[in-house]
Amino acid sequence: MKRDVKIELRDIYKSFGSKAILQGASLKIDRGTTQVILGGSGTGKSVLLKCLLGLEDIDSGQILVDGVEISRLKGTERMELMRKFGMLFQGAALFDSMTIWENVAFVPLQQGMKREQAKDLAIDKLRMVGLKPEVAMQMPASLSGGMRKRAGLARAICHEPEIILYDEPTTGLDPITADVINDLIIKLQDQLKCTSVMITHDMPSAFKCADNMAFLYKGKFVAEGTAKDFKTTDNPMVRQFVEGRANGPIEVTQ
Numbered sequence: 001m002k003r004d005v006k007i008e009l010r011d012i013y014k015s016f017g018s019k020a021i022l023q024g025a026s027l028k029i030d031r032g033t034t035q036v037i038l039g040g041s042g043t044g045k046s047v048l049l050k051c052l053l054g055l056e057d058i059d060s061g062q063i064l065v066d067g068v069e070i071s072r073l074k075g076t077e078r079m080e081l082m083r084k085f086g087m088l089f090q091g092a093a094l095f096d097s098m099t100i101w102e103n104v105a106f107v108p109l110q111q112g113m114k115r116e117q118a119k120d121l122a123i124d125k126l127r128m129v130g131l132k133p134e135v136a137m138q139m140p141a142s143l144s145g146g147m148r149k150r151a152g153l154a155r156a157i158c159h160e161p162e163i164i165l166y167d168e169p170t171t172g173l174d175p176i177t178a179d180v181i182n183d184l185i186i187k188l189q190d191q192l193k194c195t196s197v198m199i200t201h202d203m204p205s206a207f208k209c210a211d212n213m214a215f216l217y218k219g220k221f222v223a224e225g226t227a228k229d230f231k232t233t234d235n236p237m238v239r240q241f242v243e244g245r246a247n248g249p250i251e252v253t254q
């Protein structure tokens with residue numbers, strides 16, 4: 001069957017000074033699916049999401065969304081494209097000096113939406129992620145880790161993106177709260193019919209949410225397949241990572 005590709009990374013290279021991070025990363029992500037990206041700490045997973053969002057420039061290669069090369073878009077074209085994306089940053093990254101509703105409605109407020117309307121929209125999104133309207137007026141510091149993730153998620157979906165990027169959505173949460181977030185991600189995926197890209201080290205979360213998985217190692221995707229493929233693969237690197245063993249073919253440099 002022909003694939004319906006939403007996002008394609010073609011031979012992406014990215015360095016910081018002399019430090020090579022992405023070194024020929026290629027991956028196709030199908031429309032309407034959840035793609036999990038696995039890889040060790042410091043391998044460039046967050047950098048990859050930032051390149052996808054246009055927050056970092058790539059050195060070479062191509063990034064296609066709906067078949068259109070996006071990596072060199074600037075100005076209004078870039079702004080238009082950004083509206084397709086929602087992102088849950090590693091650690092939720094809420095603005096501490098703003099109320100929760102202002103955080104959630106950040107993009108619509110930036111785009112000039114009236115405050116009353118933006119607040120109603122934010123309350124609606126907070127409800128979708130299981131937070132009560134009262135939370136809207138609170139400051140981020142008064143929320144628990146799980147609530148902050150939910151608020152970050154409400155912000156990511158506020159402008160109805162076609163693509164949601166999740167950078168370690170369950171890291172730092174207890175296993176039960178983490179699973180509540182997993183269920184929420186699956187529910188949102190179902191409701192919004194978007195394409196999701198999720199970075200995670202949390203294997204139960206990865207296997208629960210993923211349609212497809214890919215493994216980033218030394219700047220390249222060295223394995224990809226369905227979640228089932230990853231569970232049963234005999235690729236020794238994937239096995240070592242999924243099983244969380246120190247001994248194996250993956251070099252640990254830290």
Ligand SMILES: Nc1ncnc2c1ncn2[C@@H]1O[C@H](COP(=O)(O)OP(=O)(O)OP(=O)(O)O)[C@@H](O)[C@H]1O
Nearest residue numbers: 016021039040041042043044045046047048090201
């Ligand atoms: N703006 C930057 N300037 C210089 N180096 C950077 C920059 N951003 C990231 N790096 C480096 O790039 C490498 C990859 O970072 P990245 O944050 O993508 O790792 P990661 O795979 O997300 O790791 P983790 O699982 O720990 O979150 C790291 O060595 C990091 O120090």
Ligand SMILES: [Mg+2]
Nearest residue numbers: 045046090167
């Ligand atoms: Mg990271």
